[in-house]
Amino acid sequence: MKSSLNILTSFILGILLQVLVLNNVQLFGFMVPYYYPVIILALPATMNQHYVLILAALTGFVVDIFEHTGALHASATLIMAYLRPVILRLISTQSGRELPELSLKALGAKNFLLFSTIGVLVHHFSLFFVDALRLSNIDITIMRSLYSTLLSVVVIFLVHGLLTPLKKNV
Amino acid sequence: MGKLLAFLRQNSVEILFIALQILCLSVLVQTKSFHQSRWNQVAGNLTNRVLDIRSNVENYLSLKEQNNVLQRENARLRSLVPEMFVLDAAVYFPLKTEDMEQRYRVFPGKAINRSFKKANNAILIDKGEKHGVYSGMAVIGPKGAVGIVKDVFPRYSTALALIHSNMRLSVRLKSNNFFGTLTWDGRDFRFAQITDLPTHADIEIGDTVVTDSRSTIFPPGITVGVVDGIEFNTVGDFIHAQIHLSTDFSSLHAVYLVDDVRKDEVEAIMDETLNFNNQ
Numbered sequence A: 001m002k003s004s005l006n007i008l009t010s011f012i013l014g015i016l017l018q019v020l021v022l023n024n025v026q027l028f029g030f031m032v033p034y035y036y037p038v039i040i041l042a043l044p045a046t047m048n049q050h051y052v053l054i055l056a057a058l059t060g061f062v063v064d065i066f067e068h069t070g071a072l073h074a075s076a077t078l079i080m081a082y083l084r085p086v087i088l089r090l091i092s093t094q095s096g097r098e099l100p101e102l103s104l105k106a107l108g109a110k111n112f113l114l115f116s117t118i119g120v121l122v123h124h125f126s127l128f129f130v131d132a133l134r135l136s137n138i139d140i141t142i143m144r145s146l147y148s149t150l151l152s153v154v155v156i157f158l159v160h161g162l163l164t165p166l167k168k169n170v
Numbered sequence B: 001m002g003k004l005l006a007f008l009r010q011n012s013v014e015i016l017f018i019a020l021q022i023l024c025l026s027v028l029v030q031t032k033s034f035h036q037s038r039w040n041q042v043a044g045n046l047t048n049r050v051l052d053i054r055s056n057v058e059n060y061l062s063l064k065e066q067n068n069v070l071q072r073e074n075a076r077l078r079s080l081v082p083e084m085f086v087l088d089a090a091v092y093f094p095l096k097t098e099d100m101e102q103r104y105r106v107f108p109g110k111a112i113n114r115s116f117k118k119a120n121n122a123i124l125i126d127k128g129e130k131h132g133v134y135s136g137m138a139v140i141g142p143k144g145a146v147g148i149v150k151d152v153f154p155r156y157s158t159a160l161a162l163i164h165s166n167m168r169l170s171v172r173l174k175s176n177n178f179f180g181t182l183t184w185d186g187r188d189f190r191f192a193q194i195t196d197l198p199t200h201a202d203i204e205i206g207d208t209v210v211t212d213s214r215s216t217i218f219p220p221g222i223t224v225g226v227v228d229g230i231e232f233n234t235v236g237d238f239i240h241a242q243i244h245l246s247t248d249f250s251s252l253h254a255v256y257l258v259d260d261v262r263k264d265e266v267e268a269i270m271d272e273t274l275n276f277n278n279q
Helices: A002-024 A037-041 A049-067 A072-090 A094-098 A109-132 A138-163 B002-010 B012-033 B038-061 B063-079 B263-278
Strands: B085-087 B100-102 B104-114 B120-125 B138-140 B145-152 B157-164 B169-173 B179-183 B191-198 B208-211 B223-233 B238-245 B254-260
Touching: A002 A037, A002 A049, A002 B038, A037 A049, A037 A072, A037 A109, A037 A138, A049 A072, A049 B012, A049 B038, A072 A109, A072 B012, A109 A138, B002 B012, B038 B063, B063 B104, B063 B254, B120 B145, B120 B254, B169 B223, B191 B223
Parallel strands: none
Antiparallel strands: B085 B100, B104 B120, B104 B254, B120 B157, B138 B145, B138 B254, B145 B157, B169 B179, B169 B208, B179 B191, B191 B238, B208 B223, B223 B238
């Protein structure tokens, strides 16, 4: 009960941060920070994958409504959520499977950085790729996703770090 | 049949993923083909309200800057009204626009401190010598005349308000040209008085009072106030008129400083005339 309340809070706060603040940021004209993927990435590892997928589609769709992009973000977030267990296995923290929350605090700075970077990269690449199918060239897409990933990870690290302070021994 | 069910159960995550992805992509494709889809309208109503709040917050946070921009624009526009120009031709006909010479130029300023409860009220303005302010400049506000610059400091200046016991301002009625001198009796900061209107002056309650061209400080035609009460003074054959000032001195913030291009010339002539009279 408490954990689902936590998830709901992070869902609402994360989306508000995204649509009210971060959507207005456009660094150098093409770098857009996205914070909301971390809402899905930080869900408990033990959570039923069906729920994760549905929640991912929902989160992306709410962002879509605000950005008038159909279901672009929903699609990208869905791909990221589907690949989340794979990423988790990649960074190979066996303890990670049982963690109640895949947060900065739970994973430690290094693992969380790796985990969120890969997750955000997957999300951004699919986002910009689907978007670019009708807009522009692949090299620009790759460049955009790389630079935006950089910015997003910085924002995620700052905001997430503020919300869940590091343990002293990490 | 059992095998199919088992297969579905085994790959339920993948099936859900593919189903949701297909849903997303079909929505995406549909949004692209129907630019103004029904869904956009429904969802737009909801999100626009949230975005409207955001824009309100943004507007509020940038109010100060926007005010400055607007005040600068106002000063520029005020410099362009006909009252700020004088006809500068030897022969008045035919009228040509080249003959109109700008006599008054308007600059923005801020009243950063003001008093209105004392007998001698002054206003502190955030512009000074550095910005081209000099003693004797007219100060006007958004609603009408405010006062006259007295002391000038490097970055600040003080102005005597219309509600200062030493203030004398030449005014006239807007509808006809009966003129008088505006003074302040020191009682209510909302009202000033004209005590030297001739008894035959055609004056009614509600008449607008503006600055007169006899004033060498104010441009003519700047609103000062509205006639609020009339009293016939039998002793001196003058009308005593109560004027409701347009400027609310208790809430004055934005002011405009009026630079008279011909001030030196006019003052030199006035000095000579006075000397001549004295001789």
